[in-house]
Amino acid sequence: MxxxxxxxxxxxxxxxMLLTVFSIFSPYKLEATEQDSWKEFRCESGQxxxxxxxxxxxxxxxxxxxxxxxxxxxxxxxxxxxxxTVFMMLIANYPVAISPEYQRISLEGFINGLVxxxxxxxxxxxxxxxxxxxxxxxxxxxxxxxKGKAIMKGKKLYLIAMESLDSQYKDSLYHQFIDSFRFVGS
Numbered sequence: 001m002x003x004x005x006x007x008x009x010x011x012x013x014x015x016x017m018l019l020t021v022f023s024i025f026s027p028y029k030l031e032a033t034e035q036d037s038w039k040e041f042r043c044e045s046g047q048x049x050x051x052x053x054x055x056x057x058x059x060x061x062x063x064x065x066x067x068x069x070x071x072x073x074x075x076x077x078x079x080x081x082x083x084x085t086v087f088m089m090l091i092a093n094y095p096v097a098i099s100p101e102y103q104r105i106s107l108e109g110f111i112n113g114l115v116x117x118x119x120x121x122x123x124x125x126x127x128x129x130x131x132x133x134x135x136x137x138x139x140x141x142x143x144x145x146x147k148g149k150a151i152m153k154g155k156k157l158y159l160i161a162m163e164s165l166d167s168q169y170k171d172s173l174y175h176q177f178i179d180s181f182r183f184v185g186s
Contacts, residue, residue, distance in 0.1 A: 037053075038051040038052065038053050038176060038177075038180075039051060039052065039055075040180070041055075041056055041077065041089075042184065043075065043077070043089070043091065044185075045091070045093075046075065046089075046091035046156065046158065047183060047184055047185040048089075048091070048158065048181065048183050048184060049180075049182050049184050050077075050089050050160060050177070050180050050181045050182070051176070051177065051180035052077070052079035052087055052177075053079055053080070053087065053173075053177075054079045054080065054081065055079070056077035056078055056079040056087075056089075057077070057078050057079070058075065058076070058077055059075070059076045059078075060073070060074070060075050060076075061073070061074055061076075062074070070094075070095040070096075071095065072092055072093065072094055072095070073092070073093045074090055074091060074092040074093065075090070075091050076088065076089070076090045077089045077090075081173070082164075082168055084164060084165040084168050085162065085163070085164040085165070085168050085169075085170075085173070086162070086163045086164070087161075087162050087177050088148075088159070088160075088161055088162075088163070089158070089159065089160050089181075090157075090158070090159040091156055091157070091158055091159075092156065092157040092158075092159075093155055093156055094155050094156070094157065095155070096155065097154050097155045098152060100133065103133035103152040104126060104133055106152065107126075107133060107134070107135040107150055107152060108124075108135075110135075110150055111124045111135065111137055111139075111150075114137075114139050115139070117141070118141050118142075119139040119140065119141040119146065120139065120140050120141070121137070121138070121139060122138035122139065122140055123136075123137065123138050124136070124137040124138075125137075127149065127151070129151060129153075131153060132151050132152060132153035132183075133151070133152045133153075134149055134150065134151035134152070135149065135150050136148070136149045137149075137150070140166070143165055143166045143167070144163060144164070144165060144166070145162075145165075145166055145169045146161060146162075146163045147161060147162055147174055148160050148161025148162060148178065149161070149178060149181070153183070158181075160177070160178055160181045162174050162177055162178070
């Protein structure tokens, strides 16, 4: 029962975190020119790296989990190469690790939470990742595509995703971004 409660809190917290990032960064103009080259960005605290088309804007927050005194901290990195195409990496650091047997259920809850916000699942496939659990997803909400990966590893939840208008979506840009993600360090 206690594990179920924590799993639901973490899934809900991640949805809240994602919506907060969207609301904060949506007013910013992140557009870069086509001539900008993609550069690797290394996040030491997240022990990972990913290539962004421009220097990412960074936001760091923490909040208390609903119905709990536990605190979650997260870092969000957002970049863009078109006015309506955004690349993001969010790293949530939870107070305790979710056991591997519940990671899949938590990721399924994350996808369900996106659908409850009005999205339609194009696909959601579980991924085999050494020492982690992940899901690759593609959600459509009206004329907006949201495609990416969510990965749980230890006490961290990683979201690497691209949001784009359907008319501006380019699968090659998605793969350039998503395929550049790596875990580094220990």
